[in-house]
Amino acid sequence: MPRALITGITGQDGSYLAEFLLGKGYQVTGLRRRSSTRNLHRIEHLSGLSLVEGDLTDLSSLVRVLEQTQPDEVYNLAAQSFVGSSWQQPLATSDITGLGVLRLLEAIRTVNPRIRFYQASSSEMFGKAQTVPQHEGTPFYPRSPYGVAKLFGHWITVNYRESYGIFACSGILFNHESPRRGLEFVTRKISDGVARIKLGLARQLRLGNLEARRDWGFAGDYVEAMWLMLQQPEPKDYVIATGETHTVREFVELAFAHVGLDWRDHVVVDPALFRPAEVDLLVGDASRARRELGWRPRVDFPTLVAMMVDADLERLRGGHRAGDGPGYGDVPTEGGPAPGGPTDGGPDATGDTGDDGRRMPHRDDAGREGGAPGRGPG
Ligand code: NAP
Ligand code: F7E
Numbered sequence: 001m002p003r004a005l006i007t008g009i010t011g012q013d014g015s016y017l018a019e020f021l022l023g024k025g026y027q028v029t030g031l032r033r034r035s036s037t038r039n040l041h042r043i044e045h046l047s048g049l050s051l052v053e054g055d056l057t058d059l060s061s062l063v064r065v066l067e068q069t070q071p072d073e074v075y076n077l078a079a080q081s082f083v084g085s086s087w088q089q090p091l092a093t094s095d096i097t098g099l100g101v102l103r104l105l106e107a108i109r110t111v112n113p114r115i116r117f118y119q120a121s122s123s124e125m126f127g128k129a130q131t132v133p134q135h136e137g138t139p140f141y142p143r144s145p146y147g148v149a150k151l152f153g154h155w156i157t158v159n160y161r162e163s164y165g166i167f168a169c170s171g172i173l174f175n176h177e178s179p180r181r182g183l184e185f186v187t188r189k190i191s192d193g194v195a196r197i198k199l200g201l202a203r204q205l206r207l208g209n210l211e212a213r214r215d216w217g218f219a220g221d222y223v224e225a226m227w228l229m230l231q232q233p234e235p236k237d238y239v240i241a242t243g244e245t246h247t248v249r250e251f252v253e254l255a256f257a258h259v260g261l262d263w264r265d266h267v268v269v270d271p272a273l274f275r276p277a278e279v280d281l282l283v284g285d286a287s288r289a290r291r292e293l294g295w296r297p298r299v300d301f302p303t304l305v306a307m308m309v310d311a312d313l314e315r316l317r318g319g320h321r322a323g324d325g326p327g328y329g330d331v332p333t334e335g336g337p338a339p340g341g342p343t344d345g346g347p348d349a350t351g352d353t354g355d356d357g358r359r360m361p362h363r364d365d366a367g368r369e370g371g372a373p374g375r376g377p378g
Helices: 012-023 059-069 083-088 090-111 145-164 186-198 219-230 248-258 287-293 301-317
Strands: 003-007 027-032 050-053 073-076 116-122 168-173 205-207 238-240 267-269
Touching (some): 003 012, 003 059, 012 027, 012 219, 027 059, 050 059, 059 090, 073 090, 083 090, 083 145, 090 116, 090 145, 116 145, 116 219, 145 168, 168 219, 186 301, 205 248, 219 287, 238 287
Parallel strands (some): 003 073, 116 168, 168 238, 205 267
């Protein structure tokens, strides 16, 4: 039975990848960092998943976990992944999202250099994109501390492949979303906001730059590409994208229309939510992945929007689907089975700024904004 270690197991992609690998018969271990509150709602429906404690900022924990679990494949999905917060916490972002990759590679080199390694790189590395569409050969021009940190992670992955012969792949993934997306990211903020407005729980949705363009796919499709990269005869880097780009405005229009509402009656553009430096246009060319991995996305843009809005409507009405909310069985942990459902109040109740990280509104239990907004830096 092949063994896989996934860092970032409590995140969106960690949950879909764990599901995928368990379905392929892998023995899957997830690395999670210590938290004062339970944050297992995305993985509580998975049986057969083991959890170990460790942190990308702590090399000794990574060495210990590799020695204990002896994985054949390591998927490094852990990161401070919210671009907006990377201006608020540039050093922490660089430490986790950038240097964390090096720590994990050093641990692999020390414990077992035959481990196959996947690095979660990002289209944010293209930033102020130098060509349209972006492919593996497009020059990088990151526009945020997050993008810069990911670029370090990307090049150190390439460097360890070339220096030590480690089977290390960097997947340059464009935005991918799902009902399990954190509430601070724009797609989920919109789907949650639309559902609240439809159900009479809110009246307004405050957003930033509606003209930014992204290549949005479905996270469930993208984790398959991660696995495919590690099954190839040679390690390489691959762009994973749909090849379509849409504005935030288009996402908003479709999401409101899906529930029979006109977005212009509810959306307020708030300049405080604009970023200090924006990535205006991303669209990926995934032809290498199509050719060499046989990978292609299955869920199209309108289906993704509808799926997310429907899931939030269902969640807010009180029904939960596996992975999208609390109360889905037990997850075995290092110290034995975990007790019941999470106590942290549902998806992303913790750490949700509800916006771009530049304003910190207080939310009541229904997620309505309360406190006075204050401007962030820039
Ligand atoms: P996510 O939902 O934000 O999950 C991030 C995960 O990293 C969480 O499990 C988090 O744990 C964990 N983590 C953070 N700091 C850590 C640390 N110091 N040590 C150990 N674990 C830590 O992100 P995602 O959307 O699943 O994305 C997965 C990866 O792909 C990330 O590296 C992201 O940067 C990258 N990526 C994402 C996209 C996208 O569109 N989703 C596109 C390109 C690349 P807690 O739960 O404890 O916070
Ligand atoms: O922003 C605009 C915002 O935060 C998308 C991460 O997974 O994908 C993600 O990064 C766009 C930006 O994602 C709001 O200015 C407008 O142009 O959903 P986002 P992101 O920054 O693209 C990449 C590939 C990653 O690697 C990252 O880890 O939407 N926007 N109004 C807004 N964004 C937010 N968050 N909130 C707003 O109110």
